[in-house]
Amino acid sequence: MNKDQKITCSNIWKLFGPDEKRIIKNLDKSLSIKEVQEKTGHVVAVKDVSFSIQKGETFVVMGLSGSGKSTLVRCISRLIEPTSGTVKMDDVDVTKMSSKDLLELRRNKMSMVFQHFGLFPHRTVVENIGYGLEVRGTKKETRLEKSMEVLKMVGLDGWQNNYPRELSGGMQQRVGLARALAVDPEILIFDEPFSALDPLIRREMQDELLKIQEKLQRTMVFITHDFLEAIKMGDHIAIMKDGEVSQVGTPEEIVANPKDQYVKDFCEDVPKYKVLSAGKVMRKDCSNQSKELFKNKSDCILDNSKIETLIDKLVESDKIYPVVCSETGELLGEIDRSIVMRSMKSKT
Numbered sequence: 001m002n003k004d005q006k007i008t009c010s011n012i013w014k015l016f017g018p019d020e021k022r023i024i025k026n027l028d029k030s031l032s033i034k035e036v037q038e039k040t041g042h043v044v045a046v047k048d049v050s051f052s053i054q055k056g057e058t059f060v061v062m063g064l065s066g067s068g069k070s071t072l073v074r075c076i077s078r079l080i081e082p083t084s085g086t087v088k089m090d091d092v093d094v095t096k097m098s099s100k101d102l103l104e105l106r107r108n109k110m111s112m113v114f115q116h117f118g119l120f121p122h123r124t125v126v127e128n129i130g131y132g133l134e135v136r137g138t139k140k141e142t143r144l145e146k147s148m149e150v151l152k153m154v155g156l157d158g159w160q161n162n163y164p165r166e167l168s169g170g171m172q173q174r175v176g177l178a179r180a181l182a183v184d185p186e187i188l189i190f191d192e193p194f195s196a197l198d199p200l201i202r203r204e205m206q207d208e209l210l211k212i213q214e215k216l217q218r219t220m221v222f223i224t225h226d227f228l229e230a231i232k233m234g235d236h237i238a239i240m241k242d243g244e245v246s247q248v249g250t251p252e253e254i255v256a257n258p259k260d261q262y263v264k265d266f267c268e269d270v271p272k273y274k275v276l277s278a279g280k281v282m283r284k285d286c287s288n289q290s291k292e293l294f295k296n297k298s299d300c301i302l303d304n305s306k307i308e309t310l311i312d313k314l315v316e317s318d319k320i321y322p323v324v325c326s327e328t329g330e331l332l333g334e335i336d337r338s339i340v341m342r343s344m345k346s347k348t
């Protein structure tokens with residue numbers, strides 16, 4: 001396993017039914033989910049899924065309701081036993097762990113945040129946040145100190161002695177987030193944490209989490225059914241359909257090259273300029289003018305700059321700008337107003 005990889009899933013299958021282990025052994029893997037259900041009475045929730053999650057990234061699992069997101073992610077933490085396949089974390093095979101080791105793993109290495117906050121109603125905010133530390137046997141003083149630290153991080157300063165019912169939905173989810181962060185987990189798993197919140201609060205929470213992630217750089221697995229949320233939060237996105245991963249890539253890779261109609265339909269709603277970068281839309285054949293400009297090193301644009309950040313510059317003038325590779329500084333292509341306008345309008 002590559003040292004930058006934190007989690008690797010290989011050929012994960014999950015069947016729900018009375019005899020999943022026997023059924024999978026003899027399963028004709030080319031059958032559709034519907035056919036398997038008709039023939040065996042078993043539900044195929046996850047079908048042969050493989051991917052790797054890099055250390056410190058936010059990996060989004062996105063798909064319509066019922067596509068297998070929650071089941072897949074629960075297989076990673078073994079809250080659900082996969083029928084077959086392996087999950088590795090830092091070279092440790094999670095699928096082979098004893099229940100004692102699993103308990104340790106869940107206590108010390110990973111935290112989960114769910115859509116329904118699951119707070120204890122009779123505990124104050126600060127007591128809710130400190131729960132994971134309490135389970136771990138952390139001293140009261142240390143617990144309180146740590147809980148107050150994360151309470152501030154999620155913007156709930158002053159609310160420590162209130163009860164969950166006294167908080168709005170958005171604030172309750174901040175408590176959920178703080179509780180997950182309090183144990184300093186290496187891995188955070190979010191199952192549609194913002195789906196029940198109003199749009200404005202939701203956006204606020206997304207921004208908050210991005211800010212926290214910028215600071216903490218933990219490995220995050222984030223489930224959502226909302227493609228725009230996926231694009232915003234994800235370093236990589238896995239798109240699921242009927243238990244299978246239909247495409248994995250960066251938001252830009254997916255929006256620039258959606259693999260099938262299912263993915264294309266999601267991309268329809270995405271403002272392209274927010275996702276695409278200069279390197280993706282540039283003209284590769286450079287004019288003499290931009291070669292000249294490149295030679296003089298004047299006004300070059302980096303290939304990984306998002307169109308959004310270049311709009312003012314590119315829409316106001318008729319100039320041509322050379323596009324250079326951000327890493328090596330070599331000339332890759334050129335970009336001008338017409339290219340940008342086209343990229344903003346284009347359907348993928």
Ligand SMILES: Nc1ncnc2c1ncn2[C@@H]1O[C@H](COP(=O)(O)OP(=O)(O)O)[C@@H](O)[C@H]1O
Binds near residue numbers: 043068072
């Ligand atoms: N415990 C269960 N028993 C039987 N079928 C289940 C169970 N849990 C989930 N499923 C089925 O597995 C499929 C995937 O569900 P789920 O992982 O919850 O999807 P998502 O999180 O993407 O909405 C669905 O068809 C669902 O009905």
Ligand SMILES: [Mg+2]
Binds near residue numbers: 069070071
């Ligand atoms: Mg779900």
